[in-house]
Amino acid sequence: MRGIVLTRYTLVLRFVLLSVVLAMGAGCDPTNKSHKSAEIRLLNVSTGYDSLDVLADDENDDDGDSTQLQAVAYGTVSDYAKFDSGTYTLKFKRNGVTGTLRTISSAKLPDDSRTTYIAYGSSGNFAVTSIDEDADDPADGKTLVRVFNAAEGVGTLNVYFTDASDSLENVSPDFSAVGGSSATLDSGTYRLRVTGSGDTDDIRLDIPEITLPDGGIVSLIFTSSQGGVLVNAVMLPHEGELTTITNPRARVRGAVGISSGALTTIRVGGSTLFSNATTGAIGSKYVQVNAGSAAVTLSVDGNLIDTPAQTLVAGGDYTLLAWNDANGTHTTLISDDNRLPSSAGNVKLRLINGMSAFGDPISLAIDYSPIAEGVTLGQASAFASVDSGTDLQLDVTSALTATNVLSKTSVTLVGSGVYTLFMAGGAGSSQVSGILRKDR
Numbered sequence: 001m002r003g004i005v006l007t008r009y010t011l012v013l014r015f016v017l018l019s020v021v022l023a024m025g026a027g028c029d030p031t032n033k034s035h036k037s038a039e040i041r042l043l044n045v046s047t048g049y050d051s052l053d054v055l056a057d058d059e060n061d062d063d064g065d066s067t068q069l070q071a072v073a074y075g076t077v078s079d080y081a082k083f084d085s086g087t088y089t090l091k092f093k094r095n096g097v098t099g100t101l102r103t104i105s106s107a108k109l110p111d112d113s114r115t116t117y118i119a120y121g122s123s124g125n126f127a128v129t130s131i132d133e134d135a136d137d138p139a140d141g142k143t144l145v146r147v148f149n150a151a152e153g154v155g156t157l158n159v160y161f162t163d164a165s166d167s168l169e170n171v172s173p174d175f176s177a178v179g180g181s182s183a184t185l186d187s188g189t190y191r192l193r194v195t196g197s198g199d200t201d202d203i204r205l206d207i208p209e210i211t212l213p214d215g216g217i218v219s220l221i222f223t224s225s226q227g228g229v230l231v232n233a234v235m236l237p238h239e240g241e242l243t244t245i246t247n248p249r250a251r252v253r254g255a256v257g258i259s260s261g262a263l264t265t266i267r268v269g270g271s272t273l274f275s276n277a278t279t280g281a282i283g284s285k286y287v288q289v290n291a292g293s294a295a296v297t298l299s300v301d302g303n304l305i306d307t308p309a310q311t312l313v314a315g316g317d318y319t320l321l322a323w324n325d326a327n328g329t330h331t332t333l334i335s336d337d338n339r340l341p342s343s344a345g346n347v348k349l350r351l352i353n354g355m356s357a358f359g360d361p362i363s364l365a366i367d368y369s370p371i372a373e374g375v376t377l378g379q380a381s382a383f384a385s386v387d388s389g390t391d392l393q394l395d396v397t398s399a400l401t402a403t404n405v406l407s408k409t410s411v412t413l414v415g416s417g418v419y420t421l422f423m424a425g426g427a428g429s430s431q432v433s434g435i436l437r438k439d440r
Contacts, residue, residue: 043221047074047224055067077116116130125152145185154231190210220233230249249291250312286317420437
């Protein structure tokens with residue numbers, strides 16, 4: 001009888017213990033809403049901010065901000081940060097700085113979700129967008145491709161995935177006027193080309209081989225280059241590792257400031273910029289050459305000038321200026337910032353001094369307001385942001401004597417444009433050449 005009683009007590013004890021275990025287990029049950037989670041990560045392609053933090057504040061409690069991601073370097077993607085799902089205020093900050101660059105309020109991070117935030121933009125133009133990584137995988141033999149243009153100031157882009165030998169004149173873009181869009185393409189290996197919208201000759205990126213994974217999802221994000229026209233890219237698979245695609249090319253044009261009407265020929269990296277050009281010539285188009293060390297060939301009136309090679313940064317835009325003084329003939333490699341202005345009502349304008357027969361540093365004013373001052377021979381001013389307009393007056397003067405060198409009246413500067421005023425020649429008005437070139 002005692003054995004039977006003990007057995008009953010044992011059964012009761014086991015039932016109680018089982019109930020406690022089940023009750024405790026309910027707190028860890030992934031279906032229990034209070035313990036569901038969300039994950040976020042950050043891709044930093046912001047040229048203006050080399051290290052970023054992300055702070056999160058759950059809008060349903062009073063705990064305040066907590067740092068979720070820290071010191072995410074430019075050109076990298078962080079690991080995922082995991083926390084309870086819900087509605088959050090997200091703050092994006094420069095690492096080590098108290099101030100906030102961008103706040104996203106009421107960001108909904110659902111149960112079991114993964115989100116990648118993309119930080120982009122130059123200093124003072126910080127922006128954030130997001131990629132939802134919860135999309136279903138496409139069918140076998142297909143790839144879901146998402147594209148996003150994070151390249152500030154490059155304008156609109158078209159994207160082509162083609163066979164290696166296809167002419168762009170014979171195919172349609174897979175993505176037009178890229179902002180943020182997606183499409184399902186056949187998986188495989190393609191040649192990737194990116195152009196300015198509406199001009200198949202305006203190549204911004206040309207990569208011989210890129211592979212779209214079978215049944216996968218990839219995001220292709222275009223990023224800014226040094227020169228502001230060519231683009232780089234990063235490729236980020238769904239929940240995967242980052243691949244950086246660096247543009248292998250640079251763009252160069254020529255400018256001739258050599259005095260005495262000499263005929264000047266300039267070649268860079270095997271490409272001809274000018275053939276027998278005269279003083280005052282400045283290229284209306286850039287030539288693409290391989291980045292890196294580029295040989296320079298310079299001849300004046302058929303005589304070769306010993307000229308050093310130049311180093312071209314991938315994605316850079318350059319003006320190679322040939323000029324001369326009492327010490328001989330020289331070249332200056334000028335870095336060009338051809339990013340479009342952030343405001344449609346503004347233009348970017350700079351001054352290049354190629355006045356070899358004059359020699360003085362020069363200054364530029366628009367409607368008597370100084371724009372560039374004391375630009376020495378063979379050099380360029382920084383770009384100034386000025387209001388667009390019509391019937392403007394441009395005055396170039398000697399920075400030493402304030403003597404007027406050139407006046408241009410009834411000048412029109414079109415909004416969202418990038419301009420260079422290239423000065424060449426001597427001191428006399430009949431010898432002065434002033435070319436206002438609209439670079440973009």
